[in-house]
Amino acid sequence: MMHQIEVRTRSHDQLVDITDRIQALVSQSGLQAGLCHLFVPHTTAGLTLNENWDPAVRHDLLTALARLVPWDDDYQHGEGNSAAHVKASLVGFAHTLPVEDGRLILGSWQGIYLAEFDGPRRRRVSVTIVGE
Amino acid sequence: MMHQIEVRTRSHDQLVDITDRIQALVSQSGLQAGLCHLFVPHTTAGLTLNENWDPAVRHDLLTALARLVPWDDDYQHGEGNSAAHVKASLVGFAHTLPVEDGRLILGSWQGIYLAEFDGPRRRRVSVTIVGE
């Protein structure tokens, strides 16, 4: 079963917590055990997991990425958003998560984030659920 | 079903578009809905997705990675290609993509790339297709 959710981002760089929406899809699917695959069909946004407790972790992650891949640099790409493409390739565009007893298996402090690197935009996440 | 494709790289650092070859395998398999898993059994090459329209994006991605992980640095590995190992760990060695109606679900501008970091070489990509 494949589903799609839409995510509205509000800043240029933002980590949007989508954990509850993904868990809701898993619950609706009736899947008891298997895998839940997430995929972002974009090239300037990615997907990552990280701590969902202290928002400073998200801030520090975005800041560290901005320092590693400065927005203004010696890029050739005419649209001027090469840094967003690079950051998305660094964190990745897909994630697969295990499901057991109808629930995503995540660490206590782990949240799922859409990583916006060239917002604000309307983004999509494809969710594929496989198993029993 | 597992398949393997061979990719000939021509430069030291190169992003080789393999999207059409992967889509062809998906079509041949008859898979209507499920997942297509790609895996690179190498340690100095990886896999990533990114924009397939403006080739400058690929150039900028390789340049940004080269700046982050300089080829010549204070490395201990005797073969001298540590930077390639690091870059491959940063972009990753595997990718899973959703399939619906017999086609890979990719964004309009998204291509699948073998990321060569120590070429030119002959590389392999394992393709595993699961679903109905």
Next chain:
Amino acid sequence: MMHQIEVRTRSHDQLVDITDRIQALVSQSGLQAGLCHLFVPHTTAGLTLNENWDPAVRHDLLTALARLVPWDDDYQHGEGNSAAHVKASLVGFAHTLPVEDGRLILGSWQGIYLAEFDGPRRRRVSVTIVGE
């Protein structure tokens, strides 16, 4: 089938080879062909593959990551381990590997590593095996 293994890390930054333990689970499962999904339910440790022959590759990978994401920097997160969160997002928290003829398909020099970035600690890896 989902399994869990525990990994004891011994240093602050460490790449612990877990290949043999994962292969043992695949063998016990009786799976002949399919996928083996690994997941780290932590936010300051990740998972990566890399060369298992020359230990200098592991050293160089950890050193390169430490240079990219310095431990002491202008972070806001109160626990002081933001660098570990960032590094984990860079290498990733999950990996899916193909299985054929009852064995993980890995390159000759490829090992699976739990990447500890804030140890020593007791870590867990969830292993989900799907296929026939």
